[in-house]
Amino acid sequence: MKANINDLVQTPIPTRHGEFILHYYxxxxxxxxxxxxxxxxxxxxxxxxxxxxSECFTGDVLGSRRCDCGEQLDLALxxxxxxxxxxxxxxxQEGRGIxxxxxxxxxxxxxxxMDTVDANIHLGHLADEREYSIAALILESLxxxxxxxxxxxPKKIDExxxxxxxxxxxxxxxxxxxxxxxxxLKTKANKMAHMLFEQEE
Numbered sequence: 001m002k003a004n005i006n007d008l009v010q011t012p013i014p015t016r017h018g019e020f021i022l023h024y025y026x027x028x029x030x031x032x033x034x035x036x037x038x039x040x041x042x043x044x045x046x047x048x049x050x051x052x053x054s055e056c057f058t059g060d061v062l063g064s065r066r067c068d069c070g071e072q073l074d075l076a077l078x079x080x081x082x083x084x085x086x087x088x089x090x091x092x093q094e095g096r097g098i099x100x101x102x103x104x105x106x107x108x109x110x111x112x113x114m115d116t117v118d119a120n121i122h123l124g125h126l127a128d129e130r131e132y133s134i135a136a137l138i139l140e141s142l143x144x145x146x147x148x149x150x151x152x153x154p155k156k157i158d159e160x161x162x163x164x165x166x167x168x169x170x171x172x173x174x175x176x177x178x179x180x181x182x183x184x185l186k187t188k189a190n191k192m193a194h195m196l197f198e199q200e201e
Contacts, residue, residue: 003029005137013037017081020088023142027134032092036138037077040085043143047168049086051076051150052135052160055094058103065180066107072173076150079171087142089135096120097129115187127192132156136163152194 009024020037027034042048053076059069073088080086095103098120106119117127139147146166149157150173157167174196177185188194 003027003133003137005029005034005134005141007141015077017077020077023138025134025138025141027137029134030092034092034134034138035090036142037080037088037090038142039080039083039087042085042087044145045085046146047148048144048146049080049083049150049171050139050144050147051080051086051088051173052091052132052156053088054091054096054130057094057100065178067184068175068177068181071175075173075175079150079173087139087144087147089138091130091132091135093130096127097131098123098125110184116184117187117192128155132159133163136160136165139165152188152196154193154195 005025005027007023008026010021013020013022018039020039023036023038025034025036051072053069053073056067056069058064059067059071060073063070076088080088094100095106098106102120102123102125105123106116109119109122110116114122120127146168148169148171149160149167150171151157152172152174157170160167172195185194185196189196
């Protein structure tokens, strides 16, 4: 059976970054609730700014400084607002796909000296278990011809291209590092090839 999604509800959401239309999706893949925040007209458009953001309860909701997720989310909405057009897809795949429980257990392992990659592996997972088929289906449903992907992660670009998405460019979403997340960001750069700290080289 072919995977499918349904754009079940669309409603205006005013934010401090301006007004977006929130699309609520159901799907036949993982049964989770994924959403897209859309600004402006994006159907049949080229080079649409797109952020595919994986859920991070601790960073996005609580403002945790252990990661850069909440700050990336805020920056992406700001950049889309400045462009007056774009999409933020919010995927429900917490902790790079391992879930909130395992992510919190990984935090404790990191406090004992492991890095974010080794902690995931110690718990029996891959360093990154996210996948983007639902994001690709959402982009197709919105009728976007090509995207400028807002990411520091080259794997995300490769995965979307494999799924048939025309990624015509990249927009960096690097935020200021600080003492609480510097080691985490260095691990992402050194072990996961994230394009970080490039302006310092």
